Amino acid sequence: MTPVVVKFGGSSLADAEHFLKVRDIVLADPARRYVVPSAPGRRFKNDDKVTDLLYACYEAAEDEDKLLSVFGRVRERYEQIIAGLGLELDLTEQYDRILGAISHHAGRDYAASRGEYLNGIILARLLGYDFIDAGTVIHFAENGSFDAELTNAILSETLKRHERAVIPGFYGTMPNGTIKTFSRGGSDITGSIVARAANASLYENWTDVTGFLMTDPRIVDDPRGIDVVTYKELRELSYMGASVLHEDAIFPVRVAGIPINIRNTNEPDSEGTMIVSSAEPTMTITGIAGKKGFSVINIEKDQMNSEIGFGRRVLEVIENLGISFEHLPSGVDTMSVILNSHDIDPYRQRLLDGIARVVSPDSLTIEDGLALIAVVGRGMVRTHGTAARIFKALAGADVNIRMIDQGSSEYNIIICVEEPDFEKAVRAIYEEFV
Amino acid sequence: MTPVVVKFGGSSLADAEHFLKVRDIVLADPARRYVVPSAPGRRFKNDDKVTDLLYACYEAAEDEDKLLSVFGRVRERYEQIIAGLGLELDLTEQYDRILGAISHHAGRDYAASRGEYLNGIILARLLGYDFIDAGTVIHFAENGSFDAELTNAILSETLKRHERAVIPGFYGTMPNGTIKTFSRGGSDITGSIVARAANASLYENWTDVTGFLMTDPRIVDDPRGIDVVTYKELRELSYMGASVLHEDAIFPVRVAGIPINIRNTNEPDSEGTMIVSSAEPTMTITGIAGKKGFSVINIEKDQMNSEIGFGRRVLEVIENLGISFEHLPSGVDTMSVILNSHDIDPYRQRLLDGIARVVSPDSLTIEDGLALIAVVGRGMVRTHGTAARIFKALAGADVNIRMIDQGSSEYNIIICVEEPDFEKAVRAIYEEFV
Numbered sequence: 001m002t003p004v005v006v007k008f009g010g011s012s013l014a015d016a017e018h019f020l021k022v023r024d025i026v027l028a029d030p031a032r033r034y035v036v037p038s039a040p041g042r043r044f045k046n047d048d049k050v051t052d053l054l055y056a057c058y059e060a061a062e063d064e065d066k067l068l069s070v071f072g073r074v075r076e077r078y079e080q081i082i083a084g085l086g087l088e089l090d091l092t093e094q095y096d097r098i099l100g101a102i103s104h105h106a107g108r109d110y111a112a113s114r115g116e117y118l119n120g121i122i123l124a125r126l127l128g129y130d131f132i133d134a135g136t137v138i139h140f141a142e143n144g145s146f147d148a149e150l151t152n153a154i155l156s157e158t159l160k161r162h163e164r165a166v167i168p169g170f171y172g173t174m175p176n177g178t179i180k181t182f183s184r185g186g187s188d189i190t191g192s193i194v195a196r197a198a199n200a201s202l203y204e205n206w207t208d209v210t211g212f213l214m215t216d217p218r219i220v221d222d223p224r225g226i227d228v229v230t231y232k233e234l235r236e237l238s239y240m241g242a243s244v245l246h247e248d249a250i251f252p253v254r255v256a257g258i259p260i261n262i263r264n265t266n267e268p269d270s271e272g273t274m275i276v277s278s279a280e281p282t283m284t285i286t287g288i289a290g291k292k293g294f295s296v297i298n299i300e301k302d303q304m305n306s307e308i309g310f311g312r313r314v315l316e317v318i319e320n321l322g323i324s325f326e327h328l329p330s331g332v333d334t335m336s337v338i339l340n341s342h343d344i345d346p347y348r349q350r351l352l353d354g355i356a357r358v359v360s361p362d363s364l365t366i367e368d369g370l371a372l373i374a375v376v377g378r379g380m381v382r383t384h385g386t387a388a389r390i391f392k393a394l395a396g397a398d399v400n401i402r403m404i405d406q407g408s409s410e411y412n413i414i415i416c417v418e419e420p421d422f423e424k425a426v427r428a429i430y431e432e433f434v
Numbered sequence: 435m436t437p438v439v440v441k442f443g444g445s446s447l448a449d450a451e452h453f454l455k456v457r458d459i460v461l462a463d464p465a466r467r468y469v470v471p472s473a474p475g476r477r478f479k480n481d482d483k484v485t486d487l488l489y490a491c492y493e494a495a496e497d498e499d500k501l502l503s504v505f506g507r508v509r510e511r512y513e514q515i516i517a518g519l520g521l522e523l524d525l526t527e528q529y530d531r532i533l534g535a536i537s538h539h540a541g542r543d544y545a546a547s548r549g550e551y552l553n554g555i556i557l558a559r560l561l562g563y564d565f566i567d568a569g570t571v572i573h574f575a576e577n578g579s580f581d582a583e584l585t586n587a588i589l590s591e592t593l594k595r596h597e598r599a600v601i602p603g604f605y606g607t608m609p610n611g612t613i614k615t616f617s618r619g620g621s622d623i624t625g626s627i628v629a630r631a632a633n634a635s636l637y638e639n640w641t642d643v644t645g646f647l648m649t650d651p652r653i654v655d656d657p658r659g660i661d662v663v664t665y666k667e668l669r670e671l672s673y674m675g676a677s678v679l680h681e682d683a684i685f686p687v688r689v690a691g692i693p694i695n696i697r698n699t700n701e702p703d704s705e706g707t708m709i710v711s712s713a714e715p716t717m718t719i720t721g722i723a724g725k726k727g728f729s730v731i732n733i734e735k736d737q738m739n740s741e742i743g744f745g746r747r748v749l750e751v752i753e754n755l756g757i758s759f760e761h762l763p764s765g766v767d768t769m770s771v772i773l774n775s776h777d778i779d780p781y782r783q784r785l786l787d788g789i790a791r792v793v794s795p796d797s798l799t800i801e802d803g804l805a806l807i808a809v810v811g812r813g814m815v816r817t818h819g820t821a822a823r824i825f826k827a828l829a830g831a832d833v834n835i836r837m838i839d840q841g842s843s844e845y846n847i848i849i850c851v852e853e854p855d856f857e858k859a860v861r862a863i864y865e866e867f868v
Contacts, residue, residue, distance in 0.1 A: 232767070235736075235767060240766070303681075306758070308756060308758050309749075311759065311762065312749035312750050312753050315745050315749060316746050318746075319742055319746050325745065328745065328762045329761075329763070329840060330762065330839065331839075331846050332669055332670045332674070332846070385826075385829035387828075387835055388822065388826040388827075389829075390825075391819075391822035391824075391825050391826075392819075392822040392826060394822065395819035395821070396822075404821065405764065405765075406837055406838040412765055
């Protein structure tokens with residue numbers, strides 16, 4: 001049976017009650033053969049995440065009393081889970097070995113990784129699945145980057161010997177045998193890597209939210225969820241500030257053409273968000289994301305268009321300062337460069353001087369306080385009225401549009417507005433389409 | 435009295451009847467002190483323009499019979515005008531000198547320029563104004579370019595000695611004493627130069643149309659005229675295909691801050707179009723212009739935005755082939771370059787190879803058959819609903835928008851559509867605003 005790989009986030013494994021929900025979910029579908037757990041997350045507001053306690057253990061490595069005290073809280077979390085699940089499982093030897101390692105230079109990443117490691121052992125026992133230590137199958141290269149090819153070779157061979165297994169997320173092994181973790185949220189990456197190696201039909205990423213939302217709930221009350229989103233749409237939304245999966249967590253399954261399903265452990269009947277390579281166009285938009293903190297360099301010069309190399313010379317000045325530009329809208333005698341304000345802050349005068357030198361503009365100004373909004377939707381180009389609806393909504397909300405950029409991308413329109421108009425612009429677009 | 439400089443086009447001076455209209459216009463305002471005439475234009479469809487007859491004389495310079503025959507028709511045009519005006523004016527000596535010069539290597543430009551020269555003599559007599567031969571006041575440099583500073587110095591001194599004068603358009607003198615003409619339509623340039631040298635309060639350009647039209651009458655039936663347009667708006671419309679004044683005809687008065695009034699000799703009560711440096715924003719658009727024949731290079735690459743220098747490297751390839759780009763809209767992982775299809779035709783493969791080499795894109799295509807439409811209006815940024823109305827109109831007309839570019843220019847939105855949609859898109863936008 002083609003496996004489904006399931007990853008559970010920290011809040012889905014915070015206590016015994018959640019472990020039972022996870023067990024029910026995994027066992028409900030026999031295809032769910034490989035399970036990637038995070039460490040126990042918060043059970044309530046202001047609770048500790050186990051990973052944070054483990055970082056605190058590492059900080060306390062030189063102070064035995066403090067180490068024992070903090071590690072005691074870690075131990076207590078796991079013992080509560082084991083007791084709550086009624087498992088016959090004694091982790092004393094594990095705890096001792098971890099404590100010993102932390103006090104003997106196993107390192108900060110090692111300490112942090114034990115949250116997933118221990119959770120994996122418990123979950124494997126609960127499910128009756130094999131336990132595969134991620135340290136034996138996930139490998140990093142000398143330079144600290146993830147070694148995708150080595151990992152895929154070892155992991156796919158290993159999985160062939162385990163019909164059903166739990167592989168803890170977040171960590172792997174360096175060539176020198178030490179443990180290294182992915183960046184926080186790295187269990188998403190492990191899940192994606194396992195899905196690729198298992199040649200899974202689906203990668204389910206179970207969290208405490210019901211999929212992705214069409215826009216930021218801090219701006220729009222209770223926004224609608226997204227049913228289906230393509231990788232490309234997701235990338236546009238993510239780049240423009242939507243908090244979704246980390247790029248690195250998407251890459252392995254994207255390459256392998258495996259869809260991702262974002263689901264809610266607490267609402268297993270809800271279908272969540274499906275992330276796919278391609279999907280039928282829809283008649284509406286997929287999502288709205290945006291960020292503040294942009295600046296625009298406005299360049300005016302009579303007959304600019306007849307100067308071959310004008311744009312290249314401007315971009316070269318920016319590049320030489322190590323800055324990326326976001327957009328380069330142009331009129332007949334005008335060119336604007338939209339950049340991240342933070343990026344240009346140290347170089348404002350050098351940018352102006354450099355551009356003035358290479359293109360001798362008639363007028364050259366920098367203006368701050370702009371926000372970019374991406375309206376993303378794979379049906380946008382085919383649905384002729386989308387741009388009209390967006391601009392009607394913005395006009396109705398009295399939003400001043402400073403720039404529009406719709407390029408070859410079939411799935412987005414990027415609009416630049418002034419920062420004070422940002423939230424009302426997002427709300428106006430959302431309300432037009434929902 | 436601060437002078438007004440008036441220029442009359444060829445159709446305004448095609449016959450005696452039109453000369454009388456011109457006389458009435460000039461004498462109706464005593465400020466109209468300097469008059470720049472073109473050569474007689476067509477009186478009816480398929481009639482000859484005198485300038486074309488003079489080019490034919492030049493071509494026939496080696497064939498005396500043919501030269502005399504063609505020049506006879508030129509002579510007849512002027513004699514009809516003189517007779518129709520009832521003037522006592524004998525141009526025999528002029529005709530003979532011109533014929534002699536044409537057969538003695540005075541050159542092609544000399545031949546062509548005699549149309550304005552003779553018309554100037556007749557008009558000066560009709561008005562009772564002094565005649566100033568443009569050859570004595572309009573000067574070109576050795577390299578053939580117009581010598582603005584020398585001309586302005588000589589011309590402004592000359593005008594001080596003539597309270598009222600006719601200065602023929604279209605030609606001037608090279609440093610070696612030969613006659614050189616501006617490009618066709620060059621009387622507009624002479625008028626502008628005279629207006630600058632006279633420090634005129636206004637440059638009136640009298641033609642056979644009532645000012646500029648909001649859009650192309652071949653696309654929209656009987657489009658409304660433009661009352662007031664700024665130089666910048668005019669430049670955008672002109673760049674995007676509207677047929678308005680030549681750039682060179684605008685530059686001298688633009689620099690001097692002198693407004694231009696485009697008027698109709700046959701409808702002197704109509705106020706025509708006023709071209710000004712700046713004007714109050716209006717609540718509607720000023721004009722719509724557009725052109726077919728564009729291509730787009732679509733570049734896709736995952737994580738493109740994190741590659742500093744991506745855009746610069748693409749533009750460098752284009753620049754190295756000597757090509758200007760029109761627009762560079764970009765998404766998160768996409769960049770498009772819009773170019774004139776004609777410009778890229780000889781270099782398609784080299785463009786693709788060059789871009790592929792410098793940025794290693796995931797996908798790279800060229801698509802032809804696109805049209806650009808510029809909607810121009812100085813009130814557009816302040817009038818929040820303009821973009822909405824444009825896109826609503828296009829959606830209603832079922833037009834597929836391929837790109838939108840609204841940059842720092844406060845006075846235009848540029849839209850890219852597929853060529854088959856071009857005319858209906860222009861009509862839809864026009865009808866939305868008029």
